[in-house]
Amino acid sequence: MRTFRRRFFENKTAVVCLIVLLLLALAAAFAPVLSPYDPTQMFQDHRMEGSSGEFILGTDQFGRDIMSRIIYGARVSLMVGISSVLVSVAFGTLFGLIAGYFGRWIDGLVMRVMDVLFAFPEILLALAIVAALGPGAFNTILAIGIVNIPIFTRTVRGAVLSIKNQEYVESARAIGASTPRILFLEIFPNVTAPLLVQASLAISGAILTESALSFLGLGIQPPDPSWGGMISEARRYMELAPGMIIWPCVAMTITILSCNMFGDAVRDILDPRHRGK
Template sequence: MAELAKHPGNMPPQAFEEEVASPWKEAWHSFQKNRLALIGLCIVLFFIVIAAIAPYIAPYSFREQVLADRLLPPSGKHWFGTDDFGRDIFSRVVHGARISLGVGFFSVLASAIIGTFLGVVAGYYGRWVDGLISRVFDILLAFPSILLAIAIVAILGPSLRNALIAIAIINIPNFGRLVRSKVLSVKQEEYIMSAKAVGMKDRRILFRHILPNSVTPVIVQATLAIATAIIEAAALGFLGLGAQPPAPEWGRMLADSKNYLTQAPWTLFFPGMAIMLTVLGFNLMGDGLRDVLDPKMKS
């Protein structure tokens, strides 16, 4: 009897453990079957590791200028060559990973937190609260994202911090509208109705029931948004509105090398390749997460 109680339906222990496996564990097993998603994850982890150990693998300081070595091609001494100031491009690219990934992670984290909060409030309370928040989202989405980011940085002043703030602001509506639509669906579930009927407070319903059941699409959106944020940071840097010299931001490196495209193409190739691979990695990983976590994609 004890065995039957322990393993319902006289189910073998291993089968029972598989039956009650964590949904996240099942999602990971499904994710592992997607080869492109795994490639994306490996690319992302590679750049994260590079950013973490940049000071230890960079052979030179990213600020060090040796004018006698300007525009040298890739060699054993300078793996990626040198730029117009004689700075080692490999050292600048690996240090630039810290800036680009940092802007991507922190801007998306800020926009995800603010957007999720606004989306939950708008979807749960509805009426004039929903109308007000939704109109703010509509206003922000009415402008092309990069133009809005340029306008915000132009007002605040060109700097890496202000670029991060601008990127966070323009991504808030994407998270807000996504979470709002999910909350509108979840709050109609019977267990939410039952919680309200027994007098459970709104705060408890929001944080214990609605928010945990609305966070899955946020994870997918955040992964894809990091890729977009890296591109936007590079675009602002290219225009001179992001990181300022001598910071080794990839977009800024592209701007500095555009005058030497035919004379020294390696000055443009390596930072451009770093941007392309990083964005590709996050996009592949995000697509894999969407396939695993989105019920519509599963069906």
């Protein structure tokens, strides 16, 4: 951990991206304090106004403050992104550990199920699940979580296959350690590095999928603010009030770019080939 912290703070990309993500998280957590107005409050006399001292980023077609809606939208995007990835990590890790450790027909069965899920494009599979369960935050989290399970299953399975015959695992078997102990105390700690990298990258994909579902009307439902929903509403007024679509896109781009660059930086930090450079 000491080496990881040193190499982390030496990586400027990782530090900058972490600061951006922490600022976004703080903005989402303290949205009621930071937002100038309630995100659903309508100012009928200020519809589709540009940036001003009263409305920093302008207003939408209903006279709602865009800045307030973006801040509250960050709360929705981060909540859905992190929660769905936690669902994927939990089930993907379990399936990957079981498939990689036991092998044979168990491995074949698990991986064939994952191959079936992989056969569908992510957004189409998420659309099918949400359409079957109904729109809403919980169903959106569940749908995105299910879609990403195969990615984590394969990541963990590959790591388990490479370490399950290592000396420390064989020693644990020799002293009579139970299978759950071997899986979760001997093997799992040694697969957390690729899991952490994959999770940081998956959050950006989850945020993008949530925005796509909200854009299509199957994600977060109005009047709750969502970046995808804001973009969907703003596309009709692009020429009259371009700020309505520009600012949610900027917020989404910064968030997704920060997540991706942070994941790439962590991968470089944890890569043994980069150590000592």
